[in-house]
Amino acid sequence: MFVGRAQELTRLRKELSLARPSLVVVYGRRRIGKSALLKEAAKDRPHVLYQATRVTPSLNLEGFKAEIARSLGADPLLDGLGDWLGVLTYLARKAEDRPGLIVVLDEFPYLVEGDQALPSIIQKFWDAVVANEGKLNLVLCGSMIAQMEDLLAERNPLYGRQTLPLEVKALPLRDAAGFFPDYPAEDRILTYAIFGGIPFYLRLCDSSASLEENVTNLLLTDAGALVDEPNVLLQSELRETQRYASILAAIADGCTKLGEIGGRVRDIKDSVSLSPYMKRLERMRLVRAVHSLDASPKSRDTRYFVDDPLVAFWHRFVRPNMSSVMQGFGPEIWRHQVAPRLDEYMGGAFEEICRGYARRHAQESLPSPAQEIGQIWGADYDIDVAGRLLDGSMVYGECKWRRGAIGVDVLATLIERAGRTDYGRGVEDRYFVLYARTDFKTGVQERTKTDGRIVLLTPDTMLAL
Numbered sequence: 301m302f303v304g305r306a307q308e309l310t311r312l313r314k315e316l317s318l319a320r321p322s323l324v325v326v327y328g329r330r331r332i333g334k335s336a337l338l339k340e341a342a343k344d345r346p347h348v349l350y351q352a353t354r355v356t357p358s359l360n361l362e363g364f365k366a367e368i369a370r371s372l373g374a375d376p377l378l379d380g381l382g383d384w385l386g387v388l389t390y391l392a393r394k395a396e397d398r399p400g401l402i403v404v405l406d407e408f409p410y411l412v413e414g415d416q417a418l419p420s421i422i423q424k425f426w427d428a429v430v431a432n433e434g435k436l437n438l439v440l441c442g443s444m445i446a447q448m449e450d451l452l453a454e455r456n457p458l459y460g461r462q463t464l465p466l467e468v469k470a471l472p473l474r475d476a477a478g479f480f481p482d483y484p485a486e487d488r489i490l491t492y493a494i495f496g497g498i499p500f501y502l503r504l505c506d507s508s509a510s511l512e513e514n515v516t517n518l519l520l521t522d523a524g525a526l527v528d529e530p531n532v533l534l535q536s537e538l539r540e541t542q543r544y545a546s547i548l549a550a551i552a553d554g555c556t557k558l559g560e561i562g563g564r565v566r567d568i569k570d571s572v573s574l575s576p577y578m579k580r581l582e583r584m585r586l587v588r589a590v591h592s593l594d595a596s597p598k599s600r601d602t603r604y605f606v607d608d609p610l611v612a613f614w615h616r617f618v619r620p621n622m623s624s625v626m627q628g629f630g631p632e633i634w635r636h637q638v639a640p641r642l643d644e645y646m647g648g649a650f651e652e653i654c655r656g657y658a659r660r661h662a663q664e665s666l667p668s669p670a671q672e673i674g675q676i677w678g679a680d681y682d683i684d685v686a687g688r689l690l691d692g693s694m695v696y697g698e699c700k701w702r703r704g705a706i707g708v709d710v711l712a713t714l715i716e717r718a719g720r721t722d723y724g725r726g727v728e729d730r731y732f733v734l735y736a737r738t739d740f741k742t743g744v745q746e747r748t749k750t751d752g753r754i755v756l757l758t759p760d761t762m763l764a765l
Contacts, residue, residue: 360410
């Protein structure tokens with residue numbers, strides 16, 4: 301079953317239905333659902349979907365030809381072709397009598413690893429055969445984000461030829477929550493904070509099992525499908541994985557500044573030495589660099605966070621207890637290590653979930669959609685959610701993942717902090733949003749009746765239940 305991706309699917313189908321050839325570049329990290337998206341976009345059209353592997357160039361070419369024959373029918377002419385230019389030209393001719401033909405080269409970086417000339421070959425093919433009067437739709441897809449982004453860079457032979465670059469990102473909260481229709485809203489938020497929006501991970505979960513059972517079965521047993529997933533992610537693209545893993549572990553443990561992170565990584569002497577590793581993890585979408593919204597353009601006050609919930613959870617709870625995991629103590633790890641500290645973990649995770657919600661759904665409770673959403677930190681205060689709406693008004697939010705209703709004191713603190721930041725200073729229209737795990741005390745609820753600037757949100761309202 302294909303879930304979510306409505307915007308991406310619409311963009312793809314629109315591009316691939318135009319009366320001109322298309323060269324589409326689709327990229328996103330492993331397990332994100334790129335292949336499923338492309339299959340869904342192509343399912344009602346003639347298509348060839350080839351999944352490249354890390355084998356010799358000749359074996360990949362033969363595999364591609366075999367997939368063409370399977371999809372379009374056997375052809376002695378195809379059998380006699382022995383190079384990429386010839387096979388691609390053959391497909392361009394096939395597109396003449398198969399309107400809308402879509403050809404997907406999935407895991408394209410594997411093909412380039414074996415044949416560095418392939419982008420130049422495709423450039424030559426595109427310019428000479430397809431660009432002017434061709435009808436072929438060619439899709440290049442890959443999980444190695446850095447390599448795929450380089451395809452779009454000015455120095456690359458394919459620069460300027462792509463008709464649609466599309467990064468496939470993690471599913472947003474509501475789409476991911478759809479995998480668990482019987483979970484209460486609070487458990488859907490918890491599940492998203494642990495497994496994130498990666499469709500592969502969400503499909504591994506049993507929607508009829510409890511959150512505890514899913515975490516234990518997938519992450520806290522030696523045969524769990526995700527027990528080694530963060531290492532697999534690193535090993536798929538990197539050779540020197542130990543140092544990168546140490547960086548992720550440090551960030552997951554709460555080190556957010558370069559100096560703090562470097563102090564936890566062996567052989568890293570200073571921020572300059574650490575920077576290349578951080579950049580690589582950012583390009584892999586495993587780490588995100590964040591600046592306070594009120595920081596000056598020259599500010600170097602950058603904070604770093606693990607950008608994948610499963611990786612963050614794994615480094616917080618699974619890696620330190622791996623010996624016990626291997627001995628079969630998964631239920632005990634949950635009971636003694638995870639459950640008592642889960643609310644602490646959820647503090648930062650819930651804040652990021654709320655920021656994501658605000659980016660997509662601000663217009664549901666505020667006057668207009670968000671123009672930008674981020675966070676603010678000063679010398680002695682933080683604002684969890686801050687941003688500007690398209691109508692020019694400002695929004696400030698506080699997130700509290702704790703048991704018990706939220707009171708007026710939290711609202712008062714938020715309003716006071718919003719008055720201290722330069723972000724939005726001078727703007728009269730300001731809104732204050734409280735995000736709570738459960739509910740709000742009567743005093744706060746009464747304030748909303750007389751002050752339209754105050755908005756109260758819970759998991760139920762965030763999920764539109």
